[in-house]
Amino acid sequence: MADEPGLRIEIRRPQDIASVRRAVGKAMDSVGASTLRRTRIVTAASELARNVLVHGGGGRVEMQVAGREAPRGSGVILTFIDEGKGIADIELALRDGFTTGTGLGMGLGGAKRLSDEFKITSAPGQGTTVRIASWLRRP
Amino acid sequence: MDEFDPGAGEVQIFEVQDCLLVAIQEDLDDRAVLDLQDRLTERISKTHARGVLIDISALDVVDTFIGRMLGSIARMAAILDAASVLVGMRPAVAITLVELGMHLDEVRTALNVDRGLRLIREQIDGRAAGNGR
Amino acid sequence: MPNSSKNLDALLRRRFDSILNAWIAAQSSEGVLRRDLMRESEIRQQSRAILDALATSVSRVDINERIDLDADEWADLKQLLKEATDRRVERGFTPSEMATFILSLKQPFFEGLTNELADSPSDLLKQAWSISRILDQLGLYTNEVYIAEREEIIQRQQTEMMELSTPVVQLWDKILALPLIGTLDSVRAQMVMENLLQAIVERGAEFAIVDITGVPTVDTLVAQHLLKTAAAVRLMGAHCIISGIRPQIAQTIVHLGVELPQVVTKSDIQSALAHALRQMQAQTYAQTQHGPLFAELGHHRG
Numbered sequence: 001m002a003d004e005p006g007l008r009i010e011i012r013r014p015q016d017i018a019s020v021r022r023a024v025g026k027a028m029d030s031v032g033a034s035t036l037r038r039t040r041i042v043t044a045a046s047e048l049a050r051n052v053l054v055h056g057g058g059g060r061v062e063m064q065v066a067g068r069e070a071p072r073g074s075g076v077i078l079t080f081i082d083e084g085k086g087i088a089d090i091e092l093a094l095r096d097g098f099t100t101g102t103g104l105g106m107g108l109g110g111a112k113r114l115s116d117e118f119k120i121t122s123a124p125g126q127g128t129t130v131r132i133a134s135w136l137r138r139p
Numbered sequence: 140m141d142e143f144d145p146g147a148g149e150v151q152i153f154e155v156q157d158c159l160l161v162a163i164q165e166d167l168d169d170r171a172v173l174d175l176q177d178r179l180t181e182r183i184s185k186t187h188a189r190g191v192l193i194d195i196s197a198l199d200v201v202d203t204f205i206g207r208m209l210g211s212i213a214r215m216a217a218i219l220d221a222a223s224v225l226v227g228m229r230p231a232v233a234i235t236l237v238e239l240g241m242h243l244d245e246v247r248t249a250l251n252v253d254r255g256l257r258l259i260r261e262q263i264d265g266r267a268a269g270n271g272r
Numbered sequence: 273m274p275n276s277s278k279n280l281d282a283l284l285r286r287r288f289d290s291i292l293n294a295w296i297a298a299q300s301s302e303g304v305l306r307r308d309l310m311r312e313s314e315i316r317q318q319s320r321a322i323l324d325a326l327a328t329s330v331s332r333v334d335i336n337e338r339i340d341l342d343a344d345e346w347a348d349l350k351q352l353l354k355e356a357t358d359r360r361v362e363r364g365f366t367p368s369e370m371a372t373f374i375l376s377l378k379q380p381f382f383e384g385l386t387n388e389l390a391d392s393p394s395d396l397l398k399q400a401w402s403i404s405r406i407l408d409q410l411g412l413y414t415n416e417v418y419i420a421e422r423e424e425i426i427q428r429q430q431t432e433m434m435e436l437s438t439p440v441v442q443l444w445d446k447i448l449a450l451p452l453i454g455t456l457d458s459v460r461a462q463m464v465m466e467n468l469l470q471a472i473v474e475r476g477a478e479f480a481i482v483d484i485t486g487v488p489t490v491d492t493l494v495a496q497h498l499l500k501t502a503a504a505v506r507l508m509g510a511h512c513i514i515s516g517i518r519p520q521i522a523q524t525i526v527h528l529g530v531e532l533p534q535v536v537t538k539s540d541i542q543s544a545l546a547h548a549l550r551q552m553q554a555q556t557y558a559q560t561q562h563g564p565l566f567a568e569l570g571h572h573r574g
Contacts, residue, residue, distance in 0.1 A: 014168060014169035014170055015168045015169070015170065017168065017169060018166055018167070018168035018169070021166060021200060021202075022166070025199075025200070035199075035231050036230075036231045036234060036235075036466060038199075038231075039199060039200055039229075039231035039232060039234075039235050040231075040234075040235050040238070042199075042200045043200055043201070043202050043235045043239070046200065046202035046204075047202055047203060047239070050202070050204060073420075107203055107239065109240075110203070110238060110239035110240060113238050113239075114235065114238055114239070137423070137424065137427065225509075226509055227509075228507050228508050228509065229473075229508075230466060230469030230470050230472075230473060230504070230508065231466075232507075233469060233503075233504040233505075233507040233508045234465060234466065234469065234500075234504050236504075236507060237500045237503045237504045237507065238500070242503050242506075242507070243507060248506060248507055248508065248509040249509040250472070250473070250476060250477075250478070250508060250509040250510060251476075251509070254478075254509065255509070261555075
């Protein structure tokens with residue numbers, strides 16, 4: 001594939017969340033996403049990055065940009081990875097307003113609604129991986 | 140007289156008559172967000188401001204963290220007896236916040252600074268006339 | 273025995289012009305040389321470039337092996353085919369005209385091979401089979417490109433159509449109306465919301481009336497969508513009124529268990545407009561009562 005190599009951003013400190021927003025914004029601009037689409041994905045990325053920091057104890061995000069020639073056409077794929085406690089009940093976590101004691105919802109349901117694709121893998125003690133994608137061409 | 144607070148790199152808070160005016164010009168990181176919340180509440184209290192106007196027309200992204208901050212500021216302002224209005228939210232931002240389930244019902248909104256100031260005026264004067272709390 | 277590859281591309285080089293002309297003639301006789309859609313000089317130039325790239329690719333691969341169009345040797349040819357296909361999609365060539373454009377190259381090749389290898393029939397068969405396989409693959413490739421390009425065009429057109437079919441109407445200074453007609457699938461609903469919000473900003477509206485009289489079914493999805501729209505309008509600082517509320521819709525909204533703190537509902541647009549006008553009048557009145565903005569300094573309340 002003649003795509004640009006993936007970009008990885010560490011999420012260890014609060015200011016890294018803003019860095020993720022900037023980088024994702026740039027990626028969305030590079031594939032010519034509309035304002036609304038860009039806003040949705042950057043916001044979803046912000047929520048997921050914050051999850052990594054606050055609930056996952058730190059981690060990273062890996063970004064891939066797909067060009068027009070890719071099988072699905074232009075798009076951006078983001079994978080958020082942390083090695084935290086993991087989520088015991090994913091379905092519960094996806095429901096809005098789910099909290100883990102700090103009084104803050106996990107924003108997973110929202111991030112899912114804002115993306116074209118959403119996949120979460122997590123288990124207690126095994127960390128969490130959330131992968132979202134935004135495709136410019138509708139299937 | 141208008142005053143402004145020139146903290147280096149911080150979001151500026153302007154005093155306009157008996158109101159405070161904040162225009163958030165760019166994406167704030169978490170630290171700057173909390174810092175703004177602190178400074179603003181302190182300023183409201185110190186100046187006995189009757190109104191607070193927050194202009195977010197320059198923001199192209201508002202996540203739940205900033206959203207919660209905006210809600211907090213509104214509630215704190217109310218406790219300090221100041222009316223608050225949020226103005227200039229962009230369409231894409233509004234759609235996205237709603238999708239995230241964040242309706243910010245506790246925050247009054249207006250389309251722009253002009254309308255926002257008018258709204259604050261109505262609230263303040265309305266209260267003075269005995270209509271409010 | 274000479275190498276098959278050398279034969280095929282050597283043949284092409286030797287008989288380039290005659291094969292090119294025969295190909296153009298074949299396109300014409302197959303009825304795919306649409307001079308009404310594309311200038312013949314352009315068709316000729318495309319055909320020449322493609323034939324040239326084909327010769328180059330064939331010289332670099334071993335055609336007895338499985339043909340892998342993803343290999344580098346085919347990249348230039350594929351690029352040319354893609355460009356040619358994109359142009360033709362734009363001009364209105366049909367998929368089969370596009371495929372025939374490629375496949376009509378077989379006949380000229382067979383003729384050339386027959387002339388060259390008349391006295392070695394097994395070689396002739398082998399070569400003919402090779403070129404046939406290659407052209408089949410290229411034909412399939414152009415078909416894929418055609419489909420992808422067509423899909424993009426259709427999507428663009430759909431988007432444009434949707435934008436046209438959800439017009440925002442200005443009823444009064446600062447009062448907009450959005451009469452919704454027909455079904456609201458989620459894609460259209462999204463577009464509708466965007467258009468409305470954009471219009472509110474552009475026209476400085478205070479009120480947005482969303483009229484659903486023309487929407488036949490309002491199920492929970494549609495209701496949810498309306499409420500999201502109203503919430504977004506409020507966040508931006510305008511007031512949303514939903515008009516055209518029928519009893520069943522009221523039921524749906526109540527069953528959804530959602531609160532409507534800031535959403536006013538009316539049974540028709542006229543009532544909605546009247547309501548908006550009253551509100552605006554009240555606002556103006558309030559402003560005149562309490563004096564102009566920023567009257568004196570040191571404004572005291574007494």
